[in-house]
Amino acid sequence: MERRRFLGIAATGVAAASTMSLASCGSGGPGGDEVTLKLVAAEYGAPGKPDSSQHYWEKLARAFEKKHPGIKIDVQTYLWDDVDAKVAEMVKEGKAPDLAQIGAYAVYAAQDQLYSADQLLTISAQANFIPAIAAPGEYRRVQYGLPFTSSSRxxxxxxxxxxxxxxxxxxxxxxxxxxxxxxxxxxxxxxxxxxxxxxxxxxxxxxxxxxxxxxxxxxxxxxxxxxxxxxxxxxxxxxxxxxxxxxxxxxxxxxxxxxxxxxxxxxxxxxxxxxxxxxxxxxxxxxxxxxxxxxxxxxxxxxxxxxMGVVDWMMAFKQNGRRKEIGAFLDYVFQDDKVLEFAEQYALLPTTTSAVQKMTAQRGSTELKPFLDQLQTAEFYPAGKTSWAAVNQAxxxxxxxxxxxxxxxxxxxxxxxxxxxxxxxxx
The missing domain is CATH 3.40.190.10 (Periplasmic binding protein-like II)
Structure with a gap:
């Protein structure tokens, strides 16, 4: 796979808000039991090296767990050559992760295996996505792929x-x-x-x-x-x-x-x-x-x-029925400071209007500006078509x-x- 990447959902928008926010920081599963969310993510650095994405996610997960004692995050990163196939294998075996940050979502959406964006994010959070980037995340006009990272060429x-x-x-x-x-x-x-x-x-x-x-x-x-x-x-x-x-x-x-x-x-x-x-x-x-x-x-x-623009997706699987906990984690993951930290580390671009504005204000006129400017009008692969995987192979x-x-x-x-x-x- 081509690779490339970065994420973004603004802090003001991605709240798990009224329908899915945790009742309290200590909330976990039914009856107050601790819940462990499984996250499978793509590797943007080098495994075992200081720039490994595993380090980024481990740091973020531990910080989240301190604020939400009832929720644990189990993270595993894989190289881009392997990560999509790994998730597909897990799903086939009936062991879907709660969250996957990979390159394709449409097949899972077509099989009704994913939560839609409106089940996880507030209206303001969804509206904060750059329209050209959000559109490829839709399957039959419903958004299932949450733009995690983006780049232009x-x-x-x-x-x-x-x-x-x-x-x-x-x-x-x-x-x-x-x-x-x-x-x-x-x-x-x-x-x-x-x-x-x-x-x-x-x-x-x-x-x-x-x-x-x-x-x-x-x-x-x-x-x-x-x-x-x-x-x-x-x-x-x-x-x-x-x-x-x-x-x-x-x-x-x-x-x-x-x-x-x-x-x-x-x-x-x-x-x-x-x-x-x-x-x-x-x-x-x-x-x-x-x-x-x-x-x-x-x-x-x-x-x-x-x-041309490229988007990698965050998606949430329904299998384990942990929408509330997933929503709380996404609320944390997609805050602007987390988004911009990831962008700085991997020289990638935000996918939301607020994060782009902050990056532009912080960086001013830099080498990233032409790439940022292109995001508003970039053309993307037809990722929302389940046929794209076969066409891409052809x-x-x-x-x-x-x-x-x-x-x-x-x-x-x-x-x-x-x-x-x-x-x-x-x-």
Whole structure:
């Protein structure tokens, strides 16, 4: 999975409020028995290292338990490669966690296994979500996925390599034509990978969407129908094939190259341009690479109003019937100071209006500002469709072929569209 992340629900909003707040700090289960909530969460750092998410959650859980003696929190974090599958396994075995912070929720919502947002949060808390971020958390117009963390994507470029190629190090490419021109100059200057194009199986759905958005395309239309083989999308991959891969301006075999491989090449000073998320800045700085970031997504004709956004979700399972205790914990987890602490630690973005305002006020005009600005209009995966898991897999299996110099984008995208229609017919 692509990864990326951060959370947010404002302190004033996320109260478990009138219907679900605890009767007292000492309240636990029926008859006053102690309740233990099981939380499974994604790992945003490195297991066993100081930046591990396990440390963040353990610290937060212990602080919560002091305020709520009747509730214990059992936390387990897993790598992104494993966490969704781990939760799915637990659910299948009839041992669903009370809370899961993972990448997909729609399948569980469709099976009526989750509490809806209005069963956990106040109206003001729900209204505080940035609309573009909240919408992908809905299944059949009911919100089940609570936006826990978010990020947007912009173009990163190596200033040192730009200078070597005679390019202005303070001017990020703003259009596809400028990306192509910069890539040609970088190649002439001996740069190994002028533009890094990761369409391997790790996260090609992100790279593909960024390019499709740049030409007015995407995975779905405004009413949620799949439009993967639209004329705009076919034209996008024709352009990539003719102007980048076919011209030798990318890494070899993009369809076999993963995002982490391209990210590593950039941090080694071997790639001139790539699309990246806020957390990537930390990795680049650790390698002392001078870099710049575009203010907006470069599109076919110029800068785009929107870029791609990614959301990871918090969800609450009904199985153990602990809505009251879950609501109290979410009230604590989603307070602005907790939200911003997580954001600072992992260089990620808030998902609520109040937290964005606070981050902007605290940070002012910083490198995160372009990413924050994009959140209001970002385009997200159609996570609210139960078919998306199958469609996403079809994209991973095939999309790289659409960028091959000798490939046939119309045929490749048509194949994915057929898979999408089959999957959506079963929703």
């Amino acid at each position: 912009l173009l990163f470029y190596n200033k040192t390599l730009f200078e070597r190629a005679g390019l202005d190090p303070d001017a990020a490419p703003e259009s596809w034509a400028e990306i192509k021109a910069a890539a040609k100059a970088l190649k002439a200057a001996g740069v190994k990978i002028p533009y890094g194009l990761p369409l391997g199986r790790e996260e090609p759905q992100a790279e593909a969407l960024l390019w499709m958005l740049g030409n007015g395309g995407g995975y779905t239309d405004k009413v949620g129908s799949y439009t993967i083989d639209s004329n705009n999308n076919v034209e996008t991959f024709d352009w990539i094939r003719k102007n980048l891969t076919g011209a030798g301006l990318t890494n070899n075999a993009p369809g076999e190259t993963n995002r982490r491989d391209i990210a590593e090449a950039f941090t080694k000073g071997e790639a001139g341009m790539i699309f990246g998320h806020p957390t990537f800045m930390r990795e680049i700085r650790a390698k002392n690479i001078k870099f710049g970031i575009s203010k907006r997504l470069p599109g076919r004709e110029g800068p785009m109003e929107a870029t 994209v991973k299996d095939n999309i790289g072929k659409a960028a091959d110099p000798g490939g046939d984008p119309e045929k490749v995208l048509g194949k994915i569209q057929n898979e999408a229609q089959k999957a959506s017919s079963m929703e």
